[in-house]
Amino acid sequence: MGQLGLFDTDNILASLSKHGDPLERLSISIPWKEFKTPLHNAFRKERKSNAGRPHYDYLLMFKILVLQELYNLSDNQVEYQILDRYSFKRFLGIGPEDKIPDEKTIWHFREYLTSESVFEELFKKFNRYLDKNGYKAQKGMIVDANIVEVPKQRNSRDENGEIKNGEIPKDWKDKPAKQSQKDTDARWFKKNGTNHYGYKNHICIDNKHKLIRTSITTSANVHDSEPLFKLIDAKNSNQTVWADSAYFSSETEEILKEVGIKSRIHRKGYRNRPVSDFQKKMNHKKSMVRARVEHVFGRMSMMHKNTLRCIGQRRAANRNYLRNMIYNMTRLETLIRFA
Numbered sequence: 001m002g003q004l005g006l007f008d009t010d011n012i013l014a015s016l017s018k019h020g021d022p023l024e025r026l027s028i029s030i031p032w033k034e035f036k037t038p039l040h041n042a043f044r045k046e047r048k049s050n051a052g053r054p055h056y057d058y059l060l061m062f063k064i065l066v067l068q069e070l071y072n073l074s075d076n077q078v079e080y081q082i083l084d085r086y087s088f089k090r091f092l093g094i095g096p097e098d099k100i101p102d103e104k105t106i107w108h109f110r111e112y113l114t115s116e117s118v119f120e121e122l123f124k125k126f127n128r129y130l131d132k133n134g135y136k137a138q139k140g141m142i143v144d145a146n147i148v149e150v151p152k153q154r155n156s157r158d159e160n161g162e163i164k165n166g167e168i169p170k171d172w173k174d175k176p177a178k179q180s181q182k183d184t185d186a187r188w189f190k191k192n193g194t195n196h197y198g199y200k201n202h203i204c205i206d207n208k209h210k211l212i213r214t215s216i217t218t219s220a221n222v223h224d225s226e227p228l229f230k231l232i233d234a235k236n237s238n239q240t241v242w243a244d245s246a247y248f249s250s251e252t253e254e255i256l257k258e259v260g261i262k263s264r265i266h267r268k269g270y271r272n273r274p275v276s277d278f279q280k281k282m283n284h285k286k287s288m289v290r291a292r293v294e295h296v297f298g299r300m301s302m303m304h305k306n307t308l309r310c311i312g313q314r315r316a317a318n319r320n321y322l323r324n325m326i327y328n329m330t331r332l333e334t335l336i337r338f339a
Contacts, residue, residue: 009096012086023067023091029333034129035062035122042118056101061109062122063092064101069326072304075103114314119321123215126325130211130332131235137206137213140240140264143231143247144293145224146300148320149198150186150308185313189220196220198308199316203324204231205293207238211331212296212324217317225252232261240264242290245283264289300327 017024039058067088068078082088082100094100101109113119130136159169163184172179189196202216202224213233218226225247232241239261245268256263266283269275275283300306300323308316 009086013090016087016090021087021090023087025337026329026333027091029336030329031129032059032063034125035059038118038121038125042113042116056105056109060092060094061101061106064106065110065322066326066329067091068106069323070303070330074309075106078106079103114318117318119318119325123321123325126328127211127213130209130328135209135211135332135335137211137233137236138209138238139207139236140238140242140289141204141213141231141233141236142207142290142293143202143204143228143241143243144290144297145200145202146297146306147189147191147196147198147220148201148306148308148316149196150183150310150316152197153183153186155182181311183311185219185316187219187221199313199320200224201320201324202227202231203293203296204233205296206233206236207242207289207292209331209335210292210296211328215320215324217313217320219313225249228252229255242286242293244290266290296327299330303327 036059039062043055043058064078064082067073067081068075071078071081073081079100079102082092089096089098092100155163155169159171162169168179168184172182186198189198189200198220200218200220200222202218203212204214205212213236214231216227216230223246224244228241228243228247240263241256241261242264243266245266248265248268252265253263264286266286267275267279303326304323308319310316310319
């Protein structure tokens with residue numbers, strides 16, 4: 001294979017642009033400089049001296065995490081793809097000759113941000129940018145939850161019993177290596193006859209822009225309706241909430257009314273009191289709005305298949321904040337492109 005000429009790289013990048021490189025569009029649409037300050041502040045206390053090898057640029061590292069989630073890549077895979085793909089290099093702002101971080105560096109960077117809960121801060125900061133730039137939450141709130149699966153644990157019945165009681169199995173206490181690989185926060189959940197193991201990503205989007213405004217991560221066995229009031233977005237211009245029948249209860253309806261929030265939650269039938277024809281008609285009408293949240297989960301599923309490569313609820317919550325923010329980034333790019 002011949003060596004690349006002086007203008008060959010430019011020609012390759014021009015060809016990628018001609019074919020509509022989505023990473024180039026994302027790079028232009030997102031205000032990446034907004035993330036510099038919180039990233040530098042997070043690492044300020046970690047780096048106490050200038051001795052040793054200089055660190056990689058924090059914004060570069062953050063954009064690598066964005067690539068990982070966009071293309072569902074492991075640390076090893078994203079390192080390889082950066083080496084291999086011109087579109088990745090252009091997105092990161094590096095050239096073919098530049099050194100890139102290895103998989104261990106990427107892992108340590110993400111772990112540190114997780115330990116400092118920086119992903120939640122970045123999610124909120126980007127949402128503040130959306131508010132300031134013409135994308136305020138409007139036309140009401142739509143709430144729903146999605147199961148995010150993690151690798152299944154092969155525990156004995158006794159071990160699972162101890163975990164459910166909030167205890168660490170006796171056999172694990174003297175085996176820190178084994179314990180570090182066990183997820184004691186994830187739970188089983190049965191949906192439509194299928195068992196799932198992991199967590200739930202609870203979100204609230206605004207009806208106008210389909211942007212995620214608030215989010216909470218719980219274990220998979222937590223009922224969808226439990227975090228409802230923590231998801232309510234007080235900044236939405238229309239204090240109306242849409243949700244499916246899993247969120248309906250007489251108590252919920254009363255509380256929503258007391259706090260001045262209009263309920264558009266689907267009515268639920270009971271054994272001796274089925275849903276009336278009128279309620280079915282109203283549920284169908286509500287679905288025309290509520291279905292917009294399914295578009296959000298559908299887009300996110302295309303990116304990462306609703307799975308996580310991590311252990312523990314803290315990591316899962318931080319990863320969901322990152323994923324929800326990246327969805328908002330891709331949604332913003334779409335809104336700008338079709339404005």
